[in-house]
Amino acid sequence: MADNLTLNDDTASNDTSTKAADDYFAASQWSLIRFKFKKHRLAMAGLTILAVLYTLALFPGFFSVNTHNETHTDYILMPPQGIHFVDAAGNFSLRPFVYGVRQEIDDETWEKTYVRDEAVRHPIRFFPQRENENLWGALTLGRHLVGVEAPGVWFPFGTDEFGRCLFSRTIAASQISLFIGIAGVMLSFLIGSFMGGLSGYFGGTIDIAIQRLIEFVLSIPSIPLWMALAAAMPQEWSSTQVFFGITIVLSVVGWANLARVVRGKTLEIREADFVMAARLMGVPTMQIIRRHILPSFASYLIVSITLGVPAMIIAETALSFLQIGIKPPAVSWGVLLQAAQSPNALSQSPWLLIPGAFVVLTVICFNFVGDGLRDAVDPYR
Amino acid sequence: MKDAGPQDAVLEVHDLEKSFGVKGGFLKPAGNPVKALRGVSFELGFGETLGLVGESGCGKTTLGRCVLRAIEPSGGSIQFASSKGKLDLRTLDAKSLRAIRPELQMVFQDPYGSLDPRMTIFELVSEPLRVAGEMSRSQMKARVAELMTIVGLNTGYLNRYPHAFSGGQRQRICIARALATNPRLMVCDEAVSALDVSVKAQILNLLSDLQKEYGIAYLFVSHDLSVVRYISHRVAVMYLGQLVELGTTDELFSAPKHPYTEALLSAIPNPDPDTRSPRISLRGDPPDPTRTSAGCPFADRCAHAQDICTKTPPQWQEINPGHHVACHRAQELSLVGAVT
Numbered sequence: 001m002a003d004n005l006t007l008n009d010d011t012a013s014n015d016t017s018t019k020a021a022d023d024y025f026a027a028s029q030w031s032l033i034r035f036k037f038k039k040h041r042l043a044m045a046g047l048t049i050l051a052v053l054y055t056l057a058l059f060p061g062f063f064s065v066n067t068h069n070e071t072h073t074d075y076i077l078m079p080p081q082g083i084h085f086v087d088a089a090g091n092f093s094l095r096p097f098v099y100g101v102r103q104e105i106d107d108e109t110w111e112k113t114y115v116r117d118e119a120v121r122h123p124i125r126f127f128p129q130r131e132n133e134n135l136w137g138a139l140t141l142g143r144h145l146v147g148v149e150a151p152g153v154w155f156p157f158g159t160d161e162f163g164r165c166l167f168s169r170t171i172a173a174s175q176i177s178l179f180i181g182i183a184g185v186m187l188s189f190l191i192g193s194f195m196g197g198l199s200g201y202f203g204g205t206i207d208i209a210i211q212r213l214i215e216f217v218l219s220i221p222s223i224p225l226w227m228a229l230a231a232a233m234p235q236e237w238s239s240t241q242v243f244f245g246i247t248i249v250l251s252v253v254g255w256a257n258l259a260r261v262v263r264g265k266t267l268e269i270r271e272a273d274f275v276m277a278a279r280l281m282g283v284p285t286m287q288i289i290r291r292h293i294l295p296s297f298a299s300y301l302i303v304s305i306t307l308g309v310p311a312m313i314i315a316e317t318a319l320s321f322l323q324i325g326i327k328p329p330a331v332s333w334g335v336l337l338q339a340a341q342s343p344n345a346l347s348q349s350p351w352l353l354i355p356g357a358f359v360v361l362t363v364i365c366f367n368f369v370g371d372g373l374r375d376a377v378d379p380y381r
Numbered sequence: 382m383k384d385a386g387p388q389d390a391v392l393e394v395h396d397l398e399k400s401f402g403v404k405g406g407f408l409k410p411a412g413n414p415v416k417a418l419r420g421v422s423f424e425l426g427f428g429e430t431l432g433l434v435g436e437s438g439c440g441k442t443t444l445g446r447c448v449l450r451a452i453e454p455s456g457g458s459i460q461f462a463s464s465k466g467k468l469d470l471r472t473l474d475a476k477s478l479r480a481i482r483p484e485l486q487m488v489f490q491d492p493y494g495s496l497d498p499r500m501t502i503f504e505l506v507s508e509p510l511r512v513a514g515e516m517s518r519s520q521m522k523a524r525v526a527e528l529m530t531i532v533g534l535n536t537g538y539l540n541r542y543p544h545a546f547s548g549g550q551r552q553r554i555c556i557a558r559a560l561a562t563n564p565r566l567m568v569c570d571e572a573v574s575a576l577d578v579s580v581k582a583q584i585l586n587l588l589s590d591l592q593k594e595y596g597i598a599y600l601f602v603s604h605d606l607s608v609v610r611y612i613s614h615r616v617a618v619m620y621l622g623q624l625v626e627l628g629t630t631d632e633l634f635s636a637p638k639h640p641y642t643e644a645l646l647s648a649i650p651n652p653d654p655d656t657r658s659p660r661i662s663l664r665g666d667p668p669d670p671t672r673t674s675a676g677c678p679f680a681d682r683c684a685h686a687q688d689i690c691t692k693t694p695p696q697w698q699e700i701n702p703g704h705h706v707a708c709h710r711a712q713e714l715s716l717v718g719a720v721t
Contacts, residue, residue: 025538025545029499032544273495276451277558281509282482295499 033299036376043372046365053362057174064168065147065154069329072153072163074103077349078114080158080166088118097123098154122152158351160339169331170355176332177313178362180247184312185305187251188258193301195255196262201270207263214256222253223322226315230324239330246325250315254308261304265297272296299377307370310363317359333359390462391565391598392425392448397457397471399440399447399622403671413671417443419622420457422697425566427462428596430589432613432630434606434645438667440622445568445602449485450478461485461566483513483562490571492551496543502529502554503539509561528557532587549580556587560595568600573608585612606649606719610634615703618642621668621678624697628704635718638706640683643716651720659717677709685710 027035037043056063066072083096100120104113128147148154157166199210229249237245269275270293278288319325320334321341328335336355340346346353398420403412417440425431433441447454450470459470463481470478470485486509489495496505506528507521516524526536532553543551552572559567569588573581589612591597603609609616609630616633618626618641626639637643647661663682674680680690687710695707708714 025541026501028501028542273489273491274497277487277489277495277555278497278508280449280451280482280485280487281558282479282512283508284479292497296497 029299033373033376037372040372040375042368043375046368046372049361049365050369053174053358053365054178056171057178060168060172060175062143062145064165064171065144065156066165066168068165068168068172068331070164072159072165074163075101075114075153075155075159076112076163077161078155078159078163079349080351081155083124083156087121093123095123095125097121098148098152100152120152122148122154124148124154157354158349160336160352161345166336166351166354169336170333170358173331173333173336173355174358176243176326176330177316177334177359180243180250180316180332181309181313181366183244183247184250184254184316185308187247188254188308188312189301189305191251191255192258193262196259197266199259200263200266203267210259210263214259217253217256220253222315223318225253226250226319227322227324230319239327242326242330246316246319249319250312254312254315258301258304258308261300262297265300266293269293269296299373303370303373303377306366306373310366313359313362313366389427390424390460391427391429392462392600393458393460394424394448395422395458395460397421397444397447397459398455399443399452400455415670416673417622417670418447418454418457421619421622421624422457423617423624423627425598425600427565427598428592429615430592430599430601430613432609432616433600433602433619434604434609434616435619436645436667437604438670439619440670441602441604441619442570443622444619445487445570445600448600449487449568451487463565483509484565485568486559486562486564486566487568487570488552488555488559488572490574492548492555492575493543495555496551498543501540501542502546505543505554506558506561509558513562524561525557528560531560531591532557547580548576549584552576552580552584553587556584556591560591563595564597566598566600568602570602571604572601574603574605581608588612606645610719618645621670623678623707624705625679625708626704626706628701628706632701632704637716637718638700638704638711638714639679639708640685640714640716641679643718646719647717649719653720656720677707685714 060068078101081098081101083098085094085096086092087097098121100117100122102115102117104115105111106113124146125148126146127143128149155165155167157170160166160169195210195214199207226249229252230246233242233245233249275288275292278292283291316325316332317334317337320332321337323338326332326335333355337353340352340356397418398416399418400414400416402414421440421444423431433444435441443452446452448459448470450459450473454471457471461468461470461481461484463484465481468477468481470481473481500508503522503525506525510516510521510524525539529536529539534550534553534557538545543554546554552575555572572588573584576584585608588599592599599612601609601612613630615628616630617624618633618639620641626633626637626642628638633642634646637646644661644663647659661684665682668674668678668681674691676689676691676693677683677686677695680686683690689709693709695709697705697707698711700706700711
């Protein structure tokens with residue numbers, strides 16, 4: 001070709017690239033997002049904590065220390081038991097242990113109190129000899145990961161009014177609470193991307209109709225709407241049916257925001273130059289949607305989904321707390337928090353609020369991860 | 382060198398029209414349609430460059446896109462001399478249009494927006510080949526490598542993504558992609574407007590070299606008169622969806638016949654500080670594209686307007702061989718061209 005192409009022009013500037021630069025230039029959008037996400041410390045911390053929480057939720061029987069529905073009538077509303085490495089005499093033991101507990105009745109007030117019995121020590125072991133429930137995820141071991149040998153007891157978060165281990169219940173409850181968030185968002189995502197896609201792709205009357213519907217859904221106060229929908233669920237439904245019912249209830253409200261994101265993105269990408277370029281190259285419409293349009297907003301959808309999960313978790317907790325969501329004996333964090341409804345219970349046994357701390361932790365982690373993702377997929381920051 | 386008019390046209394556009402509907406709102410009645418193109422006719426020869434200039438909103442981009450059926454024209458005809466014979470692009474059905482797409486290509490203004498950021502350079506450049514479906518993967522690889530060499534890019538960059546490239550390099554990638562299927566016609570929509578001056582010159586040289594080598598015809602849409610003057614054989618001036626003047630570059634720039642062309646030319650910056658050329662500033666704003674005037678659309682901003690201009694629309698007349706103009710007073714006015 002002509003001489004001007006061999007000139008030292010802008011095309012030569014990358015010739016002295018190192019291996020690292022080469023990796024960067026050949027990095028796909030997803031690897032770029034990963035690079036950037038990894039630099040976001042809060043998001044990485046959030047992701048780690050979420051990974052731990054979800055692992056616990058996957059194998060509640062294995063990670064709990066007691067059977068979550070077992071009642072210990074001798075230990076009703078007992079405060080959390082601390083772990084010790086050093087005993088009263090100052091002897092250090094590498095294996096942590098808990099002290100035994102004795103119930104005493106106060107001579108004057110006739111109140112029950114729990115007194116630490118320093119004569120009895122229960123060492124904490126891996127895979128202790130202890131009864132385990134047949135909950136899915138207890139693995140074939142039929143053992144807890146850690147715990148004390150029977151007949152000793154260890155209640156890391158204390159017990160509730162029926163003497164059930166709050167720690168084991170919190171972990172068992174995380175299964176429903178964490179997965180209802182994901183299930184709800186997935187269903188919202190299906191409805192939302194379908195409606196939003198229709199709205200954005202076709203425009204016109206369909207768009208106007210769907211947008212007004214979204215505004216209507218968003219304008220209804222959510223708690224009364226949930227209550228109405230939850231009340232419509234038959235009483236005789238099993239826990240599983242209720243779980244799916246609640247998921248649907250949450251999604252019926254939750255899809256609207258996602259639909260807006262999808263519509264906006266579809267409108268934007270439909271007009272992008274590279275889509276027109278593809279059209280002018282004669283790329284068939286379905287291929288344009290699959291190869292160009294969908295991938296270009298997948299990252300934004302993932303951000304919306306991530307930020308949508310905590311809203312679902314909070315909604316489920318609220319519903320269950322109000323006794324219109326998940327019902328006992330199924331447990332979710334909201335169900336556990338029901339026990340903390342009376343001010344009396346709260347002042348006497350504040351540890352009943354621990355499941356609430358898990359809700360807060362999960363929501364914060366999801367928000368950090370969502371923030372990190374949003375920063376990572378946004379090329380202009 | 383630059384001949385007066387094409388003997389053998391690759392593209393003949395007749396009375397092309399495009400109007401965009403102005404949609405009504407909830408409590409707002411629908412407005413008059415925006416007439417973006419009001420009967421545009423021109424021809425483009427094989428291996429020729431036709432520059433298309435005009436102010437913002439005059440319809441030059443719409444014209445470029447209508448020619449390729451990127452947007453649907455409302456009327457007129459677009460005769461294209463394809464390898465399968467002469468076809469009217471305007472009435473072609475979707476399937477035949479797709480079959481002819483490889484011969485029609487477009488280079489966009491924004492080299493950042495016109496490359497899908499999720500595809501590697503190989504995927505981007507090979508996409509038109511993949512769609513045409515006539516090549517094996519190894520053939521495609523060879524062809525893409527060849528194209529990269531042609532546009533002056535390192536073939537080692539094929540597995541990189543667009544974010545690794547500068548604006549000028551991206552525009553080279555766009556050109557390589559447009560070139561992949563040996564097009565006969567390329568619409569360059571402000572193809573160098575987003576680039577800085579030195580890169581602009583390289584891309585313009587690349588385009589004219591490609592034209593000499595492969596005989597591609599360019600419809601070169603730009604608002605930058607210096608660029609158009611540099612690359613075009615002929616130039617068409619557009620005002621409010623109509624052509625007001627069309628002539629060879631030399632003639633149009635040295636002896637414009639339309640007052641609007643004169644005003645545009647006077648806006649070219651003069652690099653010589655000693656010769657100060659008179660600057661013609663137009664009064665008023667570009668007129669409302671939804672309205673149709675009885676006379677010349679330019680009359681209300683024209684310094685030379687007379688009674689006839691506001692009453693009768695001017696004819697598209699050939700004032701010199703190959704030099705067309707739509708002005709009542711084209712014969713009598715002596716207008717100033719651009720400084721050379």
